[in-house]
Amino acid sequence: MSDDTPLGTNGLPPAALRALAEAEERRKAAALQEPRPKELGGRDGPDPARYGDWEKKGIAVDF
Numbered sequence: 001m002s003d004d005t006p007l008g009t010n011g012l013p014p015a016a017l018r019a020l021a022e023a024e025e026r027r028k029a030a031a032l033q034e035p036r037p038k039e040l041g042g043r044d045g046p047d048p049a050r051y052g053d054w055e056k057k058g059i060a061v062d063f
Contacts, residue, residue, distance in 0.1 A: 012020075
């Protein structure tokens with residue numbers, strides 16, 4: 001089996017070069033955005049939706 005995909009600079013296929021360029025544009029756009037405001041009265045520590053820890057003041061809550 002042979003791969004006849006033409007390679008661009010650094011030996012990467014054109015699709016990979018486009019993806020890298022798009023990612024760089026997203027990083028630049030994200031750097032220009034203002035930081036999100038801090039949640040007032042929210043939980044301290046890691047986000048429970050992300051880590052599955054639904055405990056607040058010793059009470060475990062399962063949605």
